[in-house]
Amino acid sequence: MSLFSDPRWGEALAHLPDYLGNHVRVSVAALALGLVVSLPLAIAARNRRVVRGALLSLASIVQTVPGLALLALFYPLLLALAALTLTWFGFGFSAFGFLPAVLALALYSMLPVLRNTITGLNGVEPAILEAAQGVGMTSLQSLFTVELPLALPVMMAGIRTAAVWVIGTATLSTPIGQTSLGNYIFAGLQTQNWVFVLFGCLAAAILALAVDQLLALIENGIRNRSRLRTALGGLGIAVLVVATLVPSMARSSSSYVVGAKTFAEQYVLSALIAQRLRAAGLSATSREGLGSNVIFEALKSNDIDVYVDYSGTLWANQFHRTDIKPREELLGELKTTLARENITLLGELGFENAYALVMPKKRAEALGIHSIADLAAHAGAMSLAADYEFFSRPEWAALQKVYGLSFRAQRQMQPDFMYAAVASGEVDVIAGYTSDGLIAKYDLVVLEDSRHAIPPYDAIVLLSPKRADDPTLKAALVPLLGKIDIANMREANLRAAGGDATSSPDVVARWLWEKIGKQ
Amino acid sequence: MPTAPLIAYAHVGKSFDGGSSPGRVVAVDDVSLHVAAGEFLAIVGGSGSGKTTLLRLANRLIDADAGTVTVEGADVQTVDPVQLRRRIGYVFQSGGLFPHLSVADNIGITPKLLGWPATEIAARVDELLDLVRLDRAQHRDRLPQELSGGQRQRVGVARALAAKPRIVLMDEPFGALDPLTRDALGDDYRALHNKLALTTVMITHDMTEAILLADRVAVMRGGRLLAEGTPGELSTSRDPYVGELLRTPRRQAERLGALLPQGGTA
Numbered sequence: 100m101s102l103f104s105d106p107r108w109g110e111a112l113a114h115l116p117d118y119l120g121n122h123v124r125v126s127v128a129a130l131a132l133g134l135v136v137s138l139p140l141a142i143a144a145r146n147r148r149v150v151r152g153a154l155l156s157l158a159s160i161v162q163t164v165p166g167l168a169l170l171a172l173f174y175p176l177l178l179a180l181a182a183l184t185l186t187w188f189g190f191g192f193s194a195f196g197f198l199p200a201v202l203a204l205a206l207y208s209m210l211p212v213l214r215n216t217i218t219g220l221n222g223v224e225p226a227i228l229e230a231a232q233g234v235g236m237t238s239l240q241s242l243f244t245v246e247l248p249l250a251l252p253v254m255m256a257g258i259r260t261a262a263v264w265v266i267g268t269a270t271l272s273t274p275i276g277q278t279s280l281g282n283y284i285f286a287g288l289q290t291q292n293w294v295f296v297l298f299g300c301l302a303a304a305i306l307a308l309a310v311d312q313l314l315a316l317i318e319n320g321i322r323n324r325s326r327l328r329t330a331l332g333g334l335g336i337a338v339l340v341v342a343t344l345v346p347s348m349a350r351s352s353s354s355y356v357v358g359a360k361t362f363a364e365q366y367v368l369s370a371l372i373a374q375r376l377r378a379a380g381l382s383a384t385s386r387e388g389l390g391s392n393v394i395f396e397a398l399k400s401n402d403i404d405v406y407v408d409y410s411g412t413l414w415a416n417q418f419h420r421t422d423i424k425p426r427e428e429l430l431g432e433l434k435t436t437l438a439r440e441n442i443t444l445l446g447e448l449g450f451e452n453a454y455a456l457v458m459p460k461k462r463a464e465a466l467g468i469h470s471i472a473d474l475a476a477h478a479g480a481m482s483l484a485a486d487y488e489f490f491s492r493p494e495w496a497a498l499q500k501v502y503g504l505s506f507r508a509q510r511q512m513q514p515d516f517m518y519a520a521v522a523s524g525e526v527d528v529i530a531g532y533t534s535d536g537l538i539a540k541y542d543l544v545v546l547e548d549s550r551h552a553i554p555p556y557d558a559i560v561l562l563s564p565k566r567a568d569d570p571t572l573k574a575a576l577v578p579l580l581g582k583i584d585i586a587n588m589r590e591a592n593l594r595a596a597g598g599d600a601t602s603s604p605d606v607v608a609r610w611l612w613e614k615i616g617k618q
Numbered sequence: 619m620p621t622a623p624l625i626a627y628a629h630v631g632k633s634f635d636g637g638s639s640p641g642r643v644v645a646v647d648d649v650s651l652h653v654a655a656g657e658f659l660a661i662v663g664g665s666g667s668g669k670t671t672l673l674r675l676a677n678r679l680i681d682a683d684a685g686t687v688t689v690e691g692a693d694v695q696t697v698d699p700v701q702l703r704r705r706i707g708y709v710f711q712s713g714g715l716f717p718h719l720s721v722a723d724n725i726g727i728t729p730k731l732l733g734w735p736a737t738e739i740a741a742r743v744d745e746l747l748d749l750v751r752l753d754r755a756q757h758r759d760r761l762p763q764e765l766s767g768g769q770r771q772r773v774g775v776a777r778a779l780a781a782k783p784r785i786v787l788m789d790e791p792f793g794a795l796d797p798l799t800r801d802a803l804g805d806d807y808r809a810l811h812n813k814l815a816l817t818t819v820m821i822t823h824d825m826t827e828a829i830l831l832a833d834r835v836a837v838m839r840g841g842r843l844l845a846e847g848t849p850g851e852l853s854t855s856r857d858p859y860v861g862e863l864l865r866t867p868r869r870q871a872e873r874l875g876a877l878l879p880q881g882g883t884a
Contacts, residue, residue, distance in 0.1 A: 233710065244716075
């Protein structure tokens with residue numbers, strides 16, 4: 100099968116109007132905001148050495164913050180602000196998606212605009228400035244008729260750099276709830292769908308190049324006083340904006356929004372929920388690739404309507420509980436705690452996606468390791484790999500405490516690569532996830548946690564406060580409860596990680612429904 | 619002798635921050651000087667003599683620390699500097715043309731700032747191109763970088779004259795030009811000065827140029843006015859620096875007279 104006859108290209112293309120439209124919308128808004136703030140700042144600071152230095156240092160510092168972190172920071176910041184305005188002025192706003200993305204990206208766009216505007220303005224020859232004064236210009240007239248036009252080429256270079264950065268970085272706004280071309284990349288990485296990853300990267304690159312070239316055309320037109328080129332460039336940008344805005348405006352906003360976190364299982368489950376809703380005659384859209392903290396807050400503030408979380412995650416992360424309780428007790432307590440936030444815990448899906456220590460089956464057998472207690476004796480000579488959050492989670496503290504575990508080395512790793520790494524012997528043990536399909540694929544074994552150091556991680560369906568009394572929604576989802584066992588979920592996850600046409604979350608979700616519908 | 623002074627400096631002083639050196643650098647030190655209406659005054663001095671500072675005090679590109687500068691009867695401190703500059707022509711060293719504006723837009727800038735109607739500005743630009751002897755069709759829409767040094771300075775003169783000023787200030791206007799162009803431009807400007815009844819103050823470091831073009835010459839050194847008067851009056855000055863400045867053109871003239879046979883029609 101040739102690369103381009105892959106049906107996933109068609110699937111990717113079907114998402115394009117939505118993803119591209121949102122991407123352009125957030126990029127244009129961020130760039131416009133960035134310019135509106137940066138240009139006057141640069142003009143005001145250009146002749147004040149101290150202010151100029153402070154401004155540029157500040158913008159540089161912002162630039163050193165990784166894009167993903169900057170975007171993620173704005174979410175809690177806005178949430179707090181929204182809570183404040185609600186108590187003080189009686190209105191709140193959505194801290195989800197568009198707003199934090201625009202603010203963070205605007206901040207990100209400031210450095211090149213500030214730096215180039217200041218450099219461009221300071222680069223105007225003193226003799227020319229004196230001439231402007233000498234012919235009788237006021238300082239404003241000098242600024243607008245002489246300094247800015249002469250600084251324009253340098254300024255435009257900065258604006259073009261900012262545009263390319265913003266369009267590139269906007270792909271990272273997916274985890275805070277802003278749909279973008281990053282949806283392809285995040286979904287593709289999680290489900291090993293390289294067609295999606297490639298498609299997303301290409302689309303973002305083409306968009307960035309197109310905008311850059313249109314801006315170059317405008318710059319060229321202004322410089323050579325060609326109205327035609329300026330107008331063509333401006334028209335190009337306008338057409339791009341309008342063309343991408345129209346389809347997203349036309350989408351209905353009354354549909355149910357299904358959230359998904361950033362891993363394959365979540366994509367499959369959100370696809371399954373969306374399919375069930377549509378089968379019940381409801382309209383459903385997905386917000387995928389949301390960060391773990393973002394998704395819960397988004398549900399709480401009705402930005403999404405339904406998603407699947409895990410009891411242990413909420414217990415430890417959302418409610419900061421460090422005590423570990425038996426499963427039934429924990430679920431019961433969670434339900435009442437959630438109810439206080441007006442969130443409905445509809446029920447469990449039937450499987451657990453817990454952290455577990457995992458190693459190759461053959462090696463475990465050779466060493467006689469069946470449980471974590473057995474592992475403890477060998478751990479001193481072994482290395483352990485886990486995802487980015489594991490080592491700072493209470494589970495790890497509990498494991499160390501209960502079993503006295505101490506490894507020779509600890510490494511952080513992208514979850515997708517952990518399983519291959521442990522199978523190839525690059526690391527000895529990983530902190531994997533019990534529902535991961537790769538456990539079976541690589542012939543790995545989950546070590547028994549006989550002393551219950553790790554809390555239960557039952558997959559549970561959560562409904563937003565707005566949907567608490569929605570019988571149609573509940574009726575559509577109840578058939579899923581208790582039906583998905585660990586074997587089926589592992590198999591589904593393995594399929595989703597398959598990296599071919601049958602591995603799209605939609606196809607896997609349909610397979611999963613077939614499987615559990617027959618039970 | 620010309621009548622009431624159009625520009626008058628009375629005990630004017632100006633000093634600047636010394637930059638790296640401590641204390642202040644005195645650029646102009648207690649200078650009193652009158653420029654009569656219709657007069658062509660040249661201020662001669664070496665670099666650092668304060669001559670450029672003195673010129674800029676007249677249109678408030680620089681403000682004086684001490685003394686008063688009067689233009690057309692009014693203390694310049696009492697008038698809006700922007701309005702003042704719009705009614706005084708200023709020719710910058712090597713043109714000072716705006717590189718992104720065409721010849722026509724450069725010339726028409728002050729009338730535009732004054733709010734003249736576009737048609738009137740266009741007519742004035744053509745008139746000025748004729749006046750400074752540049753071909754209208756050929757030069758109107760060119761950018762400064764497409765012109766020769768002499769053409770650029772002609773545009774600079776045209777720009778200074780655009781809003782029909784009575785006073786023109788010139789900051790070493792012909793310094794960067796080759797001798798032939800310089801000579802032609804100097805003569806052309808002097809003719810314009812007479813024709814338009816202008817009052818001109820020109821800065822130069824070249825005593826020969828000053829003697830040949832100006833009615834009166836003022837000599838500056840170290841911020842002080844050493845001497846002023848017609849070339850004839852200057853030649854009686856007992857100041858050694860003035861004598862030295864005058865010796866050079868004199869000796870050159872003598873040597874040229876000896877070297878070049880008095881032939882032709884001259």
